[in-house]
Amino acid sequence: MTLYVGRLPERVRRRRARWAVASAVVVVCVAVVGLVHTLGSAATPGPTPTAAQGLSPELEQRFAAAQAAAELAGVPLTLTSGWRSAAEQQAIVDDAVERYGSIEEARRWVLPPESSAHVQGTAIDVGPTEGALWLGEHGFELGLCRTYANEIWHFELLAEGADACPELHADSSSGW
Ligand SMILES: [Zn+2]
Known part of the structure; x- marks a missing residue:
């Protein structure tokens, strides 16, 4: 029992650390997607036909x-x-x-x-x-x-x- 109580905070700390890393990764991904989307919108202001759609x-x-x-x-x-x-x-x-x-x-x-x-x-x-x-x-x-x-x-x-x-x-x- 003493041993278990002693190890628990360690496990909790590790789990929290993993969550912190995972959250940071998600935040970075969302930021990158947002940036790419913003840059893309700036380059193409409206819906444009695809390479195939615009052909005669x-x-x-x-x-x-x-x-x-x-x-x-x-x-x-x-x-x-x-x-x-x-x-x-x-x-x-x-x-x-x-x-x-x-x-x-x-x-x-x-x-x-x-x-x-x-x-x-x-x-x-x-x-x-x-x-x-x-x-x-x-x-x-x-x-x-x-x-x-x-x-x-x-x-x-x-x-x-x-x-x-x-x-x-x-x-x-x-x-x-
Ligand atoms: Zn050509």
Whole structure:
């Protein structure tokens, strides 16, 4: 009995210590979630369409058909980027300038919001590499064309009535 009474406060102390740690963890998690939520709200003031929702209906249909055809062929094909807001596109331009170290190099990989087909909902980026290469081979039959020689992943709609995909541009720099 004496022994039990002597150990009890120790156990209580340990339990209290565990609760204190657990509570602190919960408080930190709630704070982090709150902060992320606040930052997210600041970046996106209202509900915006997803990358897939903002695509032109024609492109959405053709990509769905392409995905079905790829699946039949046993090739993975996913959308890695579709519609983008002008703000998202500008952020990509800014990132590219930083990553490539110059506006000249960045222009080869990204267009400004005013000329980007992604902002107009008429371009998609696809992956993985296997899927992108497959679509590069079969895109014409599905009404989708690769646009740039340096981007195996970027596709736009085949123009109405065209009997072939247009010649590839070397890169996106001519669109600036
Ligand atoms: Zn693209």
